[in-house]
Amino acid sequence: MNPSLTPPPHPRNTGVLGFGQYRPSRVVTNDDLSKLVDTSDEWITSRVGIKERRYADDDETIVAMSVAAGADAIKAAGLSAADIDLVIVSSCSLETPLPGAAPEVAYQLGANAPGAYDLNAACAGFCYSLAAADQAIRTGASERALVIGVEKLSQWVDHTDRSTSIIFADGAGAAVLAASPEQGISPVVWGSAGDKPEAIIARRRDTKLEMDGRAVFRWATTDIRDQLTRICDAAGITLRDVDAFVPHQANTRIIDAMLRGQDFRDDVVVARDIEYAGNTSSASVPLAVCALADTGHITSGDKVLTIGFGAGLTFAGQIFVMP
Ligand SMILES: CC(C)(COP(=O)(O)OP(=O)(O)OC[C@H]1O[C@@H](n2cnc3c(N)ncnc32)[C@H](O)[C@@H]1OP(=O)(O)O)[C@@H](O)C(=O)NCCC(=O)NCCS
Structure with missing residues (x-):
């Protein structure tokens, strides 16, 4: 042995x-x-x-x-x-x-x-x-x-x-x-769609970003939307226990489509920092959390559901307790 x-x-x-x-x-x-x-x-x-x-x-x-x-x-x-x-x-x-x-x-x-x-x-x-x-x-x-x-x-x-x-x-x-003393962040739920590398791509170090906007939109509003319940299951809570939803700030129409038909409470707070920040990729989730905290929309102890998604394609999400 x-x-x-x-x-x-x-x-x-x-x-x-x-x-x-x-x-x-x-x-x-x-x-x-x-x-x-x-x-x-x-x-x-x-x-x-x-x-x-x-x-x-x-x-x-x-x-x-x-x-x-x-x-x-x-x-x-x-x-x-x-x-x-x-x-x-x-x-x-x-x-x-x-x-x-x-x-x-x-x-x-x-x-x-x-x-x-x-x-x-x-x-x-x-x-x-x-x-x-x-x-x-x-x-x-x-x-x-x-x-x-x-x-x-x-x-x-x-x-x-x-x-x-x-x-x-x-x-x-x-x-x-x-x-x-307490666990304040849930196990991550993550995944990828490596058959779509060209959906958002910079082909060489000296070239700029290219994007197939429709492909990204479709993926985000179907596959990614379905992850929200999985994230709650991994955290041992339901969507109704979620106080705030902070998705990657890609597009407000994507955020609206992710919310449609989901079993969130009516008073769930939804981040829309994209309006004044644009899509800042990996900075978008923490920036949106700060914006909600600064305006008093979320406070200590709130359960926040977050999910990031983008080039790769790749995604990851979890619940955390707001400090
Ligand atoms: C990029 C995106 C906004 C384009 O919107 P869309 O509704 O799919 O638009 P389309 O590409 O079908 O184009 C519709 C029309 O608007 C035009 N158009 C595209 N971009 C435009 C712009 N910035 N301003 C004005 N018109 C524009 C198109 O040329 C097209 O015109 P046409 O009908 O005369 O041919 C949308 O696909 C999207 O948001 N995708 C997700 C992108 C994303 O979130 N990426 C980051 C993920 S991390």
């Missing part, structure tokens, strides 16, 4: 301690875009639900935005950077292919050389990262983890392509997770 290696210290729980955000200062309205491509505020508002989005300037790099959102989350958690022993940065729009951003983000925050890595699951990346941090904490590999979703998609869209330039935007959101 093989000798047994040291097992994890003891099974334990994970809680979410705080969220943070960084929104770039430059606001780009639909009217601004209609000067660059043949579109209109009316078309974008009715088909996508975006009124304005933010674009990062040159000094608002992936690392800089991550540090700002990370510091905000650490402060909200009541911790200091030195308490963090794991940093996961989720992004699909790094300025450079190598190295990943997480080690430099950790260093600039003042963390003490923690474990640090990047994760790319496109718009599902933040939810994958939440799961990775939860698993690291529950197995004893980490005590307190910082998870960041950050994107600078304005540099990856073709600003003459009206199908993508009106949708994607920039920003960063973050969360701190830590060992906790």
